[in-house]
Amino acid sequence: MATLDYVWLGVLAVFQGPELFSILGLPIPVTLLMILCGFLLGIVVGATPGLAGPVAMAISLPILISVFGYTPDALLPVMGCLIGIMKGATIGGAVPAILFNTPGTPDAFMTTLDGYPMAQQGNAKKALRVAHFASVSGDTFSDIVLVICAPFLALLVEGYLDLPEKTALLILSLSFIAAAVGGSPAKGLISTGLGLLVAFIGTGADFYPRLSMGTEALSQGIALGPAILGVLIIGAVFHELAGQWRHKEVVSCAQPQNEIGSDRLSLGDIRKLLPYIGRSAIVGTVVGALPGIGSTLAATIGYTMGRRRHHKIGKPGDPAFGEGAMEGIAATEAANSSVSGANLIPVLSLGIPGNTAAVFLILAADSIGGFNPGPSVFKFTTDTVNPELVIAFGLFTAMFVANFLNWTIGGIFMRSMGIMARVPRQLLLPVVLILTLTAIYVQETRLEVIWFTLAFGLLGYGMRLLSISPLPFVIAFILGGKLESTARQAFDATGSDPFFLFNNPIAAVFMLLSIAIIFLASHRKPEQK
Amino acid sequence: MIKKRLYQDTNFVTGLVFSILALLLLFVWIPLDSDTGLIEKVRRQVAIGDALAPTIAGVFLLIGGGLLMLLERNGDNQPAMDSNSVIFVGRVFAMLVLSFLVMRYAGPLAVELMNALQGSEREYRLLRDTAPWKWIGYVLGGTIAICGTISLTEGRFSPRALVVALLAIAALIAIFDLPFDDLLLPPNGDF
Numbered sequence: 001m002a003t004l005d006y007v008w009l010g011v012l013a014v015f016q017g018p019e020l021f022s023i024l025g026l027p028i029p030v031t032l033l034m035i036l037c038g039f040l041l042g043i044v045v046g047a048t049p050g051l052a053g054p055v056a057m058a059i060s061l062p063i064l065i066s067v068f069g070y071t072p073d074a075l076l077p078v079m080g081c082l083i084g085i086m087k088g089a090t091i092g093g094a095v096p097a098i099l100f101n102t103p104g105t106p107d108a109f110m111t112t113l114d115g116y117p118m119a120q121q122g123n124a125k126k127a128l129r130v131a132h133f134a135s136v137s138g139d140t141f142s143d144i145v146l147v148i149c150a151p152f153l154a155l156l157v158e159g160y161l162d163l164p165e166k167t168a169l170l171i172l173s174l175s176f177i178a179a180a181v182g183g184s185p186a187k188g189l190i191s192t193g194l195g196l197l198v199a200f201i202g203t204g205a206d207f208y209p210r211l212s213m214g215t216e217a218l219s220q221g222i223a224l225g226p227a228i229l230g231v232l233i234i235g236a237v238f239h240e241l242a243g244q245w246r247h248k249e250v251v252s253c254a255q256p257q258n259e260i261g262s263d264r265l266s267l268g269d270i271r272k273l274l275p276y277i278g279r280s281a282i283v284g285t286v287v288g289a290l291p292g293i294g295s296t297l298a299a300t301i302g303y304t305m306g307r308r309r310h311h312k313i314g315k316p317g318d319p320a321f322g323e324g325a326m327e328g329i330a331a332t333e334a335a336n337s338s339v340s341g342a343n344l345i346p347v348l349s350l351g352i353p354g355n356t357a358a359v360f361l362i363l364a365a366d367s368i369g370g371f372n373p374g375p376s377v378f379k380f381t382t383d384t385v386n387p388e389l390v391i392a393f394g395l396f397t398a399m400f401v402a403n404f405l406n407w408t409i410g411g412i413f414m415r416s417m418g419i420m421a422r423v424p425r426q427l428l429l430p431v432v433l434i435l436t437l438t439a440i441y442v443q444e445t446r447l448e449v450i451w452f453t454l455a456f457g458l459l460g461y462g463m464r465l466l467s468i469s470p471l472p473f474v475i476a477f478i479l480g481g482k483l484e485s486t487a488r489q490a491f492d493a494t495g496s497d498p499f500f501l502f503n504n505p506i507a508a509v510f511m512l513l514s515i516a517i518i519f520l521a522s523h524r525k526p527e528q529k
Numbered sequence: 530m531i532k533k534r535l536y537q538d539t540n541f542v543t544g545l546v547f548s549i550l551a552l553l554l555l556f557v558w559i560p561l562d563s564d565t566g567l568i569e570k571v572r573r574q575v576a577i578g579d580a581l582a583p584t585i586a587g588v589f590l591l592i593g594g595g596l597l598m599l600l601e602r603n604g605d606n607q608p609a610m611d612s613n614s615v616i617f618v619g620r621v622f623a624m625l626v627l628s629f630l631v632m633r634y635a636g637p638l639a640v641e642l643m644n645a646l647q648g649s650e651r652e653y654r655l656l657r658d659t660a661p662w663k664w665i666g667y668v669l670g671g672t673i674a675i676c677g678t679i680s681l682t683e684g685r686f687s688p689r690a691l692v693v694a695l696l697a698i699a700a701l702i703a704i705f706d707l708p709f710d711d712l713l714l715p716p717n718g719d720f
Contacts, residue, residue: 480582
């Protein structure tokens with residue numbers, strides 16, 4: 001089979017997959033419908049302060065698996081829905097940021113700087129249109145880069161890296177994530193160490209499950225769901241609840257002013273915005289391709305670059321950045337949205353999740369089976385069909401379908417979601433808590449997992465309290481088993497060479513880089529952090 | 530002033546705690562709770578032992594703790610510790626544990642009560658997928674969890690919290706239980 005045949009099979013897997021129902025004789029494929037559902041749900045949760053894409057993904061995953069089962073046919077509808085949520089939440093986050101000065105998602109914080117002043121000046125709808133246009137443009141650009149880069153990177157890894165180099169690459173990724181996430185390499189290392197430790201409990205090659213303290217509960221190892229959802233979702237809910245309790249916040253939303261002037265984007269406006277969107281999209285894509293670096297950093301860099309450009313070429317009378325410049329919204333939204341597609345480059349090509357959305361895609365693939373994200377996916381076999389490659393191109397197709405929805409109906413749906421910012425968080429968060437715990441239970445059907453999830457929730461809360469990012473924990477927890485098995489194989493394959501990570505030039509470079517990254521990040525001056 | 534001083538030391542204390550935990554892990558837990566060492570000899574061939582991977586995790590913790598104490602001790606990322614918030618989260622956690630215990634035992638207790646009143650000998654295990662028995666624990670425990678958490682956060686009990694809890698639980702039953710024959714709400718999978 002040729003490369004284009006695989007691309008075509010992936011497209012067909014989405015458009016000619018299992019049919020859910022038909023309208024006027026036209027079959028509606030289930031994957032398309034799930035992408036639409038996920039996309040709309042994503043906009044709703046993105047527009048609700050206190051919720052975000054990961055919460056919706058955590059809740060949806062067990063329901064989706066219950067509906068579609070554990071067969072390979074379930075992969076595209078389930079992962080398509082998760083991709084829809086990821087994209088919807090990205091644009092939804094701008095709604096409360098612009099209308100109520102409350103970012104729906106953390107990466108929409110920079111959008112408040114110009115979005116809210118625009119709303120106060122009576123240009124709320126125009127600000128939302130700018131945010132939508134910039135967000136979708138950045139996202140589409142990032143997806144194109146993903147489709148081009150991921151297969152090449154995977155082929156490069158498979159072609160040139162052997163077991164020692166792959167082990168060193170995993171260590172380099174962990175070290176990079178520890179150094180880059182959260183602004184403190186020391187805390188990143190602690191988070192990574194905790195994640196690895198939890199991954200190694202109750203596992204190993206020996207008959208006795210290590211670190212299990214002889215208990216039945218620990219001897220089977222820690223399941224992915226309770227640990228990840230506990231630290232990411234329950235921990236975040238505890239932290240938010242504590243914030244609500246401390247401030248006794250009553251959500252008082254400012255009323256946006258009545259619209260002044262046209263709310264449409266003229267051709268002149270678009271021409272003015274495009275250079276900002278283009279630069280931010282490139283920044284976001286580059287930042288997104290590096291595992292662990294979030295969209296918040298991309299938004300900050302994009303905004304800073306945009307402000308510098310605006311300061312240089314801006315005309316007198318144009319609103320400055322921070323005072324309601326639509327270029328500010330465009331620079332921020334294009335940067336944070338272009339992270340989402342590029343974030344899937346390391347997960348699809350290397351099997352290394354770079355953000356929470358990628359973590360949930362791995363969780364879905366792991367739960368359903370039949371698809372193991374990593375370099376082996378992109379094996380272009382000619383004599384037989386590689387089903388994983390078809391799924392990979394199906395996922396790319398799902399991303400473009402979600403982009404199409406985003407261009408067509410995303411803006412209208414997004415602009416109607418202002419009401420979600422009025423939902424009181426102190427009522428919403430406890431419901432999310434029980435919803436998440438129920439979702440975990442229906443999958444595992446043991447009360448034990450609830451205790452584990454609550455315990456990991458406490459750990460997640462403690463980490464947030466100490467300003468330790470939970471993302472390195474989650475990524476290290478996912479990669480821990482893979483790191484150990486690759487290292488064992490590499491050790492055996494090199495004839496039990498204790499220096500197998502340093503005898504090979506590529507592996508040695510990766511290892512030196514791992515050490516250098518931590519060293520350099522630790523010695524940055526405080527003002528640079 | 531005292532509070533500021535406390536904030537300035539948070540990184541140091543965190544680093545110290547994690548360094549001690551790492552040392553305990555490396556020198557107590559791993560040696561006592563792994564059957565093979567860092568490396569082992571199997572049929573005259575040297576292989577990686579089960580203790581090596583957790584030792585690497587311990588080294589990550591030790592380096593992280595050490596860097597926090599030495600290089601980031603006076604960093605500007607000192608978290609502001611608020612003991613009242615920790616106590617609040619402790620209360621929410623305790624309330625959640627209590628509500629899940631209610632969830633676990635309410636259904637079987639209701640069946641026992643019915644047996645005592647009607648002289649029947651029914652078992653909850655056989656009724657775990659039959660309405661209304663299958664919902665008793667979930668409705669009671671879930672309502673306590675949601676209503677209790679809202680009340681703790683707002684600092685008072687309100688009828689609104691109870692209504693939100695009951696509506697949310699009804700919605701969750703509609704999402705997870707009514708459309709699926711193969712899903713079991715908590716705690717019914719444990720019977």
